[in-house]
Amino acid sequence: MAFKLAERVAQAAVKGFVELENLSVTFKRKGQNISVLDSINFKISPGEFICLLGPSGCGKSTILNVVAGFIKPSSGYVFVDKRQVNSPGADRGFVFQQYSLLPWKTTFQNVEFGLKIRGVSKAERQELVNYYLNRVGLYKHRHSYPHQLSGGMQQRASIVRALVNSPSVLLMDEPFAALDAQTRHMMQELLLSIWSELKSTVMFVTHDIEEALFLSDRIFVMGVNPGRIKEAVEVELDRPRHADCMLTPEFAQLNRHVFELIREETLRSMELE
């Protein structure tokens, strides 16, 4: 197994440089143009873990969808590793809130699907998929179908389905929102542990301030109407992180700061200022 994994780790460490330049997105609603994102600019370093946090409707998912290549910007650019994004590609993996596994395929078949499409040999597929299924505790469920798995297991399968393709950038849209609190926390720790090995860049959308603080190197707190980056908050908490980091004064201080930023924007969006 060591053969591919070591190579992939080395590749991932130098990949995943994301640049958004004056990115704006306008949608048409009831015949009117609505500006959803206005002139977003930021850079994410290879291997960095960032969270997008902000009130409902500020455009968090839209940013992920543009980076994924699912939505075209109205103006501005997205570059991944200096290549302009115009369409989806294997260098970007996506994990959605809904588990989105193919119901007629087993766990193993779901995870190997992308590799198969890309023409990866059967022997290599088996080695990689089994490695990742082991890594997230799903090896013994490799022949189960999605409906036979719990929500947490399905989401673990969705994550490894994205990771097995060694994406430079992993895009995660509220992947743990549907899970109970305990499973959610286990998933956060598992994600950090895998990320610390692979060092892919992660862009993670959440509504949950504690989740954002626990996971990320930086939090892009977004404002609404139109969506924009209000503040990029550096999260300088020691790594590796475990649940007890949430009990530290540094965590509490950051939590309060981010809470105030979000509160201001939520009041603004409700016109209660």
Ligand SMILES: Nc1ncnc2c1ncn2[C@@H]1O[C@H](COP(=O)(O)OP(=O)(O)OP(=O)(O)O)[C@@H](O)[C@H]1O
């Ligand atoms: N395809 C579309 N057509 C028209 N409007 C859209 C489309 N997709 C998103 N929107 C609108 O764009 C705005 C931003 O949506 P987006 O889903 O990106 O926000 P979000 O911050 O992820 O919201 P939430 O936290 O509620 O998931 C919303 O007002 C939404 O209704």
